[in-house]
């Protein structure tokens with residue numbers, strides 16, 4: 687991709703764990719399109735993942751932050767402004783983790799203290815992130831904030847469990863903060879509802895491989911890849927989409943509008 691759509695833009699990208707991560711692909715695309723950015727993940731993920739390898743290749747600084755910690759987020763955005771040399775034009779929140787899914791608990795037998803932790807990591811972290819950006823006045827005018835979500839926020843996908851409610855909450859936070867950020871300094875806030883994608887988080891859901899194939903057959907364009915998601919994110923970080931805000935945008939090859947595709951029955 688040769689276009690320099692994001693030339694001069696400064697960003698912060700959460701959630702790249704390894705080269706399968708959607709955020710990893712977003713970072714690759716943003717770098718190709720001329721953006722500079724910092725990369726962040728939870729300290730524990732930095733030990734188990736391969737973020738440092740990406741950072742070295744793209745010449746981006748890694749700033750560890752647990753997205754549930756206000757203190758870590760304050761340090762992240764203050765430091766990012768210093769490193770990047772100005773206010774932040776775009777932020778990607780690509781964070782999801784369910785304790786109950788990870789431990790194989792059925793939806794009718796969830797542990798509610800784990801559920802609250804899941805909500806904190808997967809959804810409340812988005813509010814915390816926006817609040818720190820808002821109060822610290824870190825976003826540049828006409829900036830763009832994106833969160834990644836899934837259609838289980840609107841329809842029932844039983845094995846997605848409590849992540850469905852996490853995503854519904856995340857989408858609602860994005861809409862509400864879209865109002866406040868729009869009024870403050872024309873910053874837009876949206877969520878992208880992505881196809882099933884083969885990543886660590888995706889593969890943690892029971893029956894994911896079979897479901898991945900089902901969604902691929904249901905979608906007239908097939909499942910959208912992580913790379914394609916990166917390209918879509920780049921358009922939403924660019925100046926070409928300045929009036930798109932408070933939206934949940936489906937990036938799913940048409941899946942969300944299908945009732946039945948004969949291909950999926952074969």
Ligand SMILES: NC(=O)c1ccc[n+]([C@@H]2O[C@H](COP(=O)([O-])OP(=O)(O)OC[C@H]3O[C@@H](n4cnc5c(N)ncnc54)[C@H](O)[C@@H]3O)[C@@H](O)[C@H]2O)c1
Pocket residue numbers: 700701702703704706707708709727728731751752753754779780781782783807834835836879880881882883884885886887888889
């Ligand atoms: N894979 C899919 O099928 C799919 C589909 C739609 C939406 N999404 C969403 O895309 C986003 C990215 O997930 P992915 O599929 O690339 O998987 P991934 O496992 O590569 O990324 C999830 C990231 O969340 C990070 N994280 C977890 N707890 C954190 C914390 N406390 N602080 C900071 N970071 C933390 C992990 O370290 C990891 O980098 C998630 O929001 C996910 O729900 C994924």
